Structure formats: C-alpha cells, structure tokens
Amino acid sequence: MPQSRTLFGRPGETDLVAVDRALAEFRAARPVLLRHGSELALALSAELAEADLAVRLESLSAGNTRLVLSSARLRRLGAKGRAETGILAMPTIDLARVETLALKLDARVDAPVGPAGALDNAALELARLSLVLPAVILVPVQAAQVAGEPLIEVSIDAVNGYRAAQVARLAIVGRAPVPLEGAPDTEFVVFRGGEGLRDQVAIIVGKPDLSTAVPVRLHSACLTGDLFGSLKCDCGDQLRETVQWMAENEGGILLYLDQEGRGNGISNKMRAYKLQSQGWDTYDADEVLGFDLDQRHFDFAAAMLKQLGVSSVTALTNNPLKVGAIKAAGLEVAATQRVLGRPNVHNVRYLASKRDRAGHFIDMDALMARAAPKD
Known part of the structure; x- marks a missing residue:
C-alpha cells in the first residue's frame, strides 16, 4: 500500500518540516511539544525561559517538571564520573535556580540526579540543534492540557533522526x-x-x-x-x-x-571566550557551558x-x-x-x-x- 502524502511530502519529509519548525520555536523561547508514544512533554530552553511563560507552564506541571542537563555540565556541578545526561526534579519552576544550575560557575548539584529518559535526551538534542545551551526545562503534560494551544509538536524519532x-x-x-x-x-x-x-x-x-x-x-x-x-x-x-x-x-x-565554535555556535563560543579570558582552558570552558570536547x-x-x-x-x-x-x-x-x-x-x-x-x-x-x- 502506498504511503500517504501531504503538501510537504511523505512521512519522512514531514518529520523534517516538523523539526525545522520546532527549532525556530525553541530558539524563539517558545515551548515545543515532544512526543514519545503516548508520552508528551513541553520542552523549553533553560537559557531563554521568561518568567511569565514559566508561571503558565507551572500551572500545567503538577510538580513534575524537571531540568535536563548534559553529562558535561553535571560533572561541573559536582556529579563526579557522570557519563550520561541527567535530570534534576523541579517541584516549582524557579528560574533563579535554573540559571544557577545551567550557567553559574560556582554552582553545585542541589538535589539527586536522576537518569534521563528518551524525552529528556531528545530535548537536549533539540537544544544542540538550536545552538543554545544544552539545558532544557521539561514539563510532562497530558494531551487535554494543551489542546487548542498553538504548539509545534514533534516526535523524538524525528528529532533524533534529523541530522x-x-x-x-x-x-x-x-x-x-x-x-x-x-x-x-x-x-x-x-x-x-x-x-x-x-x-x-x-x-x-x-x-x-x-x-x-x-x-x-x-x-x-x-x-x-x-x-x-x-x-x-x-x-x-x-x-x-x-x-x-x-x-x-x-x-x-x-x-x-x-x-562555529566546535559546533556550539557563535553565542556559546563568545561565552567560552569570556571564560578563557578569566583563565579557563578552552575545553574546560566548554564543559562549564555543558559541552563535551567537540560537538x-x-x-x-x-x-x-x-x-x-x-x-x-x-x-x-x-x-x-x-x-x-x-x-x-x-x-x-x-x-x-x-x-x-x-x-x-x-x-x-x-x-x-x-x-x-x-x-x-x-x-x-x-x-x-x-x-x-x-x-
């Protein structure tokens, strides 16, 4: 049976369209709806999150929001030997805490680090593709909670297969x-x-x-x-x-x-340069920002x-x-x-x-x- 076709092509091609749109939304500080089977979560860039949007997202979260961080950033936060992405629970969306955990030089983990799931890893890939810091606020939701919202929805398979x-x-x-x-x-x-x-x-x-x-x-x-x-x-x-x-x-x-910047983008390269001007080694500076040796x-x-x-x-x-x-x-x-x-x-x-x-x-x-x- 032939595959169904839309204005944007067959299913594999429509996946590309969805990720392209998701990247534009993510870089514009708007949440993207990630889907993994029946699981749904709103992904928002931690560095771009705005207070009024955080309040609205918290009303959907039921205390289940989490901050997704790369293994490199977690190592810098004191999670020694961390080789994988991890999550930190966020009973409330505290943007000051988010900024500290995602950006501050002297920050340390302030809660147990949990293992990342498929949605978490896809959210970080979305951040990397968007050339923003690899730190994401992830809010699990039910379909009924976001029905009628002008959200871009994308499957994690589409995100992971985009490159x-x-x-x-x-x-x-x-x-x-x-x-x-x-x-x-x-x-x-x-x-x-x-x-x-x-x-x-x-x-x-x-x-x-x-x-x-x-x-x-x-x-x-x-x-x-x-x-x-x-x-x-x-x-x-x-x-x-x-x-x-x-x-x-x-x-x-x-x-x-x-x-640019070993794949991290010009804005993150300038952040790394600032750290280097303060005495950090080039690779240590990238790790502080959440990046491994080469992206x-x-x-x-x-x-x-x-x-x-x-x-x-x-x-x-x-x-x-x-x-x-x-x-x-x-x-x-x-x-x-x-x-x-x-x-x-x-x-x-x-x-x-x-x-x-x-x-x-x-x-x-x-x-x-x-x-x-x-x-």
Missing part, C-alpha cells in the same frame, strides 16, 4: 568561479543541508585530479579567526595557507563548514565530497576526529598532512590544549621554530 535526514537531502544549489588572491582559478560550490537550515561551501582550488587522492581540508567556520584575524586561534592561518598551498600544488578542495559532525562533509566525485583524499588536518569521520563515511584516506598556524602569546595555550586534550597532531617545537625571527 541523518539532512545529510540525505544535501544538494548543490549554486556554483560559480570566484578568483581569490593567490588562487585565481577557484570555484565555490554551495550545498544546502547537512546541519539544519545552514548552507555549506566547497572551495575547489585549481583542477584537482579526482582519479587520485585529492588534497582536502575540512575547515569549520571561525568568524573571529577567518574574517577578523583573531590571535586566539590558528584558524585564519590554516584557512588562507591551505588555499595558497593548494594553488601552488595542483589544486585541492577546502570544505567551509558552518560549525561537530562530519558525515555531511563526506557526503559533499562524494557529490563532487571524490573517493580518496589526502587529509590536510591536525585533527584525528576528522580523519576518522572521513574513513567512517566510506572514503579512503590515502595520507594526512599537517596544517600549521602561527603561535603567539594569545594562542599558544589553546594549541597545547588541542594537542594534549583532544589528541591533535601538533608539534609545538616545529610551531615555535616557525614563529622564531629569521636571521
């Missing part, structure tokens, strides 16, 4: 030659999909030979480093020097991926390469996570090649942390030698 569905829909929507300084023979290819409603870009430098291992760099967008030349990271150096190297060495492909996904990057006809790559990266992701997606990694930036007083701790905490292949001696003044 993979976006990869499957990845498509080229535009391409054109864009001559660059030092690399005049360059083409930009724009893909739609991969991560929510954002576009991704492949920069094809020169005429790389697709029958051999193509030099490829997966480069996550960094507004501060790429555009403004921030001294806090080496991203801008890696971007420009990779393009220059490709132009001088028979071409290559740079994928410019919209995954990025690279399956859609591999899909972009496949659509461009690439089957084997020389990976221009210091990050083993990227190498593993390319291999896991079915592409051959014929070789790897380091991409050096320039160390300075502002980024040397950051570079050392990437080496020591995330296993990046960074030779600090070679970097310092590169930065030393030439005779």
Whole structure:
C-alpha cells in the first residue's frame, strides 16, 4: 500500500518540516511539544525561559517538571564520573535556580540526579540543534492540557533522526568561479543541508585530479579567526595557507563548514571566550557551558565530497576526529598532512590544549621554530 502524502511530502519529509519548525520555536523561547508514544512533554530552553511563560507552564506541571542537563555540565556541578545526561526534579519552576544550575560557575548539584529518559535526551538534542545551551526545562503534560494551544509538536524519532535526514537531502544549489588572491582559478560550490537550515561551501582550488587522492581540508567556520584575524586561534592561518598551498600544488578542495565554535555556535563560543579570558582552558570552558570536547559532525562533509566525485583524499588536518569521520563515511584516506598556524602569546595555550586534550597532531617545537625571527 502506498504511503500517504501531504503538501510537504511523505512521512519522512514531514518529520523534517516538523523539526525545522520546532527549532525556530525553541530558539524563539517558545515551548515545543515532544512526543514519545503516548508520552508528551513541553520542552523549553533553560537559557531563554521568561518568567511569565514559566508561571503558565507551572500551572500545567503538577510538580513534575524537571531540568535536563548534559553529562558535561553535571560533572561541573559536582556529579563526579557522570557519563550520561541527567535530570534534576523541579517541584516549582524557579528560574533563579535554573540559571544557577545551567550557567553559574560556582554552582553545585542541589538535589539527586536522576537518569534521563528518551524525552529528556531528545530535548537536549533539540537544544544542540538550536545552538543554545544544552539545558532544557521539561514539563510532562497530558494531551487535554494543551489542546487548542498553538504548539509545534514533534516526535523524538524525528528529532533524533534529523541530522541523518539532512545529510540525505544535501544538494548543490549554486556554483560559480570566484578568483581569490593567490588562487585565481577557484570555484565555490554551495550545498544546502547537512546541519539544519545552514548552507555549506566547497572551495575547489585549481583542477584537482579526482582519479587520485585529492588534497582536502575540512575547515569549520571561525568568524573571529577567518574574517577578523583573531590571535586566539590558528584558524585564519590554516584557512588562507591551505588555499595558497593548494594553488601552488595542483589544486585541492577546502570544505567551509558552518560549525562555529566546535559546533556550539557563535553565542556559546563568545561565552567560552569570556571564560578563557578569566583563565579557563578552552575545553574546560566548554564543559562549564555543558559541552563535551567537540560537538561537530562530519558525515555531511563526506557526503559533499562524494557529490563532487571524490573517493580518496589526502587529509590536510591536525585533527584525528576528522580523519576518522572521513574513513567512517566510506572514503579512503590515502595520507594526512599537517596544517600549521602561527603561535603567539594569545594562542599558544589553546594549541597545547588541542594537542594534549583532544589528541591533535601538533608539534609545538616545529610551531615555535616557525614563529622564531629569521636571521
């Protein structure tokens, strides 16, 4: 029997529409109705919650509201050894308590941490997709309580399957030659999909030979480093020097991926930067905010390469996570090649942390030698 169809397509396609709408609602500080079988719960971003809405939600909660927090944030709150998402009971929706548990540096768990269920984990995934803090107020409700409310309802299966569905829909929507300084023979290819409603870009430098291992760099967008030349990271150096190297060495492909701040978004990146200015290590700063070492996904990057006809790559990266992701997606990694930036007083701790905490292949001696003044 053929599947039913609506204006928005078949059921799998309507799931995407529902999540797209849910993300817009969630980022606008409005609750989203999550469904898991017969279970229903209203999910609201903890960082965006407003007092008047909290009062209305509390009238529905019957004392069963809970705060869902990531394992990283719970570890920072003193739940030692926590490896999974957890929940804290909220007899009342106390926004001061929510702010403390979700954001305050000196906060500690103030109640037993319970295990998260399917609704809780889906709520955190909704927060991550929305690029807000991974902290969610979850209010279990009955269908009759919210009947007639203008809520967006979405199943947890749709939320959990959203990233993979976006990869499957990845498509080229535009391409054109864009001559660059030092690399005049360059083409930009724009893909739609991969991560929510954002576009991704492949920069094809020169005429790389697709029958051999193509030099490829997966480069996550960094507004501060790429555009403004921030001294806090080496991203801008890696971007420009990779393009220059490709132009001088028979071409290559740079994928410019919209995954700012290791996938946490620009607002959370700035929060982490503020913590770093107070002495926190880059990864500790992210953990304070509730994020693990790296929130990025690279399956859609591999899909972009496949659509461009690439089957084997020389990976221009210091990050083993990227190498593993390319291999896991079915592409051959014929070789790897380091991409050096320039160390300075502002980024040397950051570079050392990437080496020591995330296993990046960074030779600090070679970097310092590169930065030393030439005779």
